[in-house]
Amino acid sequence: MTPPVPLAPHALSIDEAAARIENGELTSLDLTRAVLDVCARRDDELRAYITRDDEVALAQAARADSEMAAGRRLGPLHGIPVGIKDNLDVANMRTTLGSAAHADRVPSTTAPAVQRLIDAGAVVIGKNNLHEFALGVTSENPHFGDVRNPHDTSRIAGGSSGGGAAAIAAGMALGALGTDTSGSIRIPASCCGVTGLKPTYGLVSTEGCFPEAWSLDHVGPMARTVSGVRLLLDAIAERATGETADSGPGQSDGAPHGRRFTVGINDEFYFSGIDQSVQSVVDAAMTSMRADRFDFVDVEIPYIGDAEYALTIIDTAETTTVHRRDIVERPEIYGDDVRFLIECGFLPTAVDYLEAQQMRSVLRKSFARVFDCVDVLISPTIPIPVPELGQKSAPVEGTQVDVVEAMMRLVGPANLLGLPALSLPVGTIGDLPVGLQIIGAAGNDRLVLDVGEVVEQVVGSAP
Amino acid sequence: MADNHDDKAALDEYWRALQAKRADGPGASDSGSFDTTTPMALTFDPQGRR
Numbered sequence: 049m050t051p052p053v054p055l056a057p058h059a060l061s062i063d064e065a066a067a068r069i070e071n072g073e074l075t076s077l078d079l080t081r082a083v084l085d086v087c088a089r090r091d092d093e094l095r096a097y098i099t100r101d102d103e104v105a106l107a108q109a110a111r112a113d114s115e116m117a118a119g120r121r122l123g124p125l126h127g128i129p130v131g132i133k134d135n136l137d138v139a140n141m142r143t144t145l146g147s148a149a150h151a152d153r154v155p156s157t158t159a160p161a162v163q164r165l166i167d168a169g170a171v172v173i174g175k176n177n178l179h180e181f182a183l184g185v186t187s188e189n190p191h192f193g194d195v196r197n198p199h200d201t202s203r204i205a206g207g208s209s210g211g212g213a214a215a216i217a218a219g220m221a222l223g224a225l226g227t228d229t230s231g232s233i234r235i236p237a238s239c240c241g242v243t244g245l246k247p248t249y250g251l252v253s254t255e256g257c258f259p260e261a262w263s264l265d266h267v268g269p270m271a272r273t274v275s276g277v278r279l280l281l282d283a284i285a286e287r288a289t290g291e292t293a294d295s296g297p298g299q300s301d302g303a304p305h306g307r308r309f310t311v312g313i314n315d316e317f318y319f320s321g322i323d324q325s326v327q328s329v330v331d332a333a334m335t336s337m338r339a340d341r342f343d344f345v346d347v348e349i350p351y352i353g354d355a356e357y358a359l360t361i362i363d364t365a366e367t368t369t370v371h372r373r374d375i376v377e378r379p380e381i382y383g384d385d386v387r388f389l390i391e392c393g394f395l396p397t398a399v400d401y402l403e404a405q406q407m408r409s410v411l412r413k414s415f416a417r418v419f420d421c422v423d424v425l426i427s428p429t430i431p432i433p434v435p436e437l438g439q440k441s442a443p444v445e446g447t448q449v450d451v452v453e454a455m456m457r458l459v460g461p462a463n464l465l466g467l468p469a470l471s472l473p474v475g476t477i478g479d480l481p482v483g484l485q486i487i488g489a490a491g492n493d494r495l496v497l498d499v500g501e502v503v504e505q506v507v508g509s510a511p
Numbered sequence: 512m513a514d515n516h517d518d519k520a521a522l523d524e525y526w527r528a529l530q531a532k533r534a535d536g537p538g539a540s541d542s543g544s545f546d547t548t549t550p551m552a553l554t555f556d557p558q559g560r561r
Contacts, residue, residue: 391522
């Protein structure tokens, strides 16, 4: 029997790489060089990074190796190369927000979530490309180039955290930090065949992150596997404050790998309007899950039909508040799609915004009742196959749907309600990945990851 | 700001389409309409506590 060919360092998961570094089989310097070699070969085309400083990254890796040689292991991310979305501040490293107007912006401080990664031993490779100001879900960026999907470069990487997801999929980072206001971690994770978590609202600090919509903004991790996402979350999670003070950094009710899970299925919203090829991949995953430790229960979610409206009103109104001066005084700094989105945020009245907040309260109660009965809800992450660059519509059930609206539809409620939600790859359509979304009750981040880890085992891993 | 005809028309169309997404608007889903007379706490609270 032929022994398995060892994976190249840049293709390892975070926990595999960390274990090899810890036991001396791999140095951070060799791992970082391998990652930078892929960057040199592929990033002119993929555009996953806006800024890289290879010398600084190699110096960080060399320091990590020196620390390890001296017996000082900083943590499970010791020597692991990561990318940081370019709307998260890193001191003395250009942080553009994906905007030409901020192309020379160099912050003097580091966002706490990023600092926690660095303190846990991570090596920062650079700043990942994104949709301009994170205001879009394709990562087509008129200022720094369109992020392309490593599995098919004629396709989008998804967004807005497209650079991080593409970097992981291509081997240009082992993990990444992204942000998610209306699906911006889970959409690119699904498109690129990697795993991404939007944590419970407030679990990870958003300080040092340029805001999109403050009551919907989340910072979260992406990696090749669920275990990698878990390691990153453990590093970046705060002792929760405010509304999540009682929950701690994500709860599960123990012994995840020996128990059965109850999974809620809501056909009315989460399984309607799904492209048949996507549905087939998800059906196959659900069949594997059903044969293992998962019980499926049909659930109703009252008022779920109002979620997209409420999210859109709140998202656009808060976004436009952030950009209210620049959109009036220098609208020319924005790309066409982003400028239009910001103009849309002037349309809701105060009454519209407050009514949307009332809808949010009603929906929160609806979901809380569902989570009294099930561990998690599942759905496809996006209901259509990964779109081509520039594609505006896609056929679903005989009608053309708007690509941007379709990609945001199933991921939005978790932002509106602050719920933890994971996307992990469960199959492919040709070469293109399909993601499964797993949503939990607020504070149950660890349970969501536990379920994701078992799904990963029973369905298979990344493409 | 939208100061040309094309943008104004696009914004009008956007707003009409958004209103149609309301469960009690045209194109409503079957999940029921929202009762705006129900008093609700307005503070965002992802834990659902009061």
